[in-house]
Amino acid sequence: MKLDFLYRGTPGHPLHPPLTDATIGTYTFATIAGVLTKVGIAESEAARSWALALIVGLVVSVPTALTGFADWLRIARGTPLWRTATAHMIAMLLATAFFLIAIGAGYSDGIDGALPDGAFILTLVGFLVLTVGGWLGGSVVFNYGMRVLNLVEEPASRAVSPVPHPEEEIAEK
Ligand code: HEM
Numbered sequence: 001m002k003l004d005f006l007y008r009g010t011p012g013h014p015l016h017p018p019l020t021d022a023t024i025g026t027y028t029f030a031t032i033a034g035v036l037t038k039v040g041i042a043e044s045e046a047a048r049s050w051a052l053a054l055i056v057g058l059v060v061s062v063p064t065a066l067t068g069f070a071d072w073l074r075i076a077r078g079t080p081l082w083r084t085a086t087a088h089m090i091a092m093l094l095a096t097a098f099f100l101i102a103i104g105a106g107y108s109d110g111i112d113g114a115l116p117d118g119a120f121i122l123t124l125v126g127f128l129v130l131t132v133g134g135w136l137g138g139s140v141v142f143n144y145g146m147r148v149l150n151l152v153e154e155p156a157s158r159a160v161s162p163v164p165h166p167e168e169e170i171a172e173k
Helices: 016-038 043-072 080-111 117-143 167-171
Strands: none
Touching: 016 043, 016 080, 016 117, 043 080, 080 117
């Protein structure tokens, strides 16, 4: 029995994209909370939210990165798709590093209701790099069609069920 659906998902329903929604959403919330602290809206509550959201984002990043890595391993090396996906991986690891350093620098103050300037700037830089990485991830999916089946004639009942689809021939050139 093939167990790779546990880390790759199934054809038509890959695991990495939905996990990226949770990760990017949580980091976006942390960044907004940081901005709210700095502009003086709900200052201490927003600083605590910043700290907690960054922790949650970093935890969710683990399965997100692992599922992305599992898909990346299947791409033929040296192809334009591989280069784009590798640039995406580097950007996302860099963004994660910025968020990690930000929380390392600001966690205890954040939980006490204050956000140090350095940790805030690191969060903004992390968010910028995350956006670039998301753009590159979008190219991997929407330009190269990685993991996209595009079975426009597929009956709805089959499209929503985890039945075998001819994914390999279509997506992983
Ligand atoms: C942890 C942070 C990461 C985030 C937030 C993230 C985000 C994204 C986004 C937004 C997409 C486009 C999917 C869509 O629009 O639905 C994507 C696709 C992709 N990412 Fe990531 N990514 C992360 C880490 C990684 C890593 C570490 C790798 C590789 C080692 C990777 C490899 C891929 C691949 C191969 C795709 C193509 C779609 C797929 O295989 O499911 N990602 N990623």
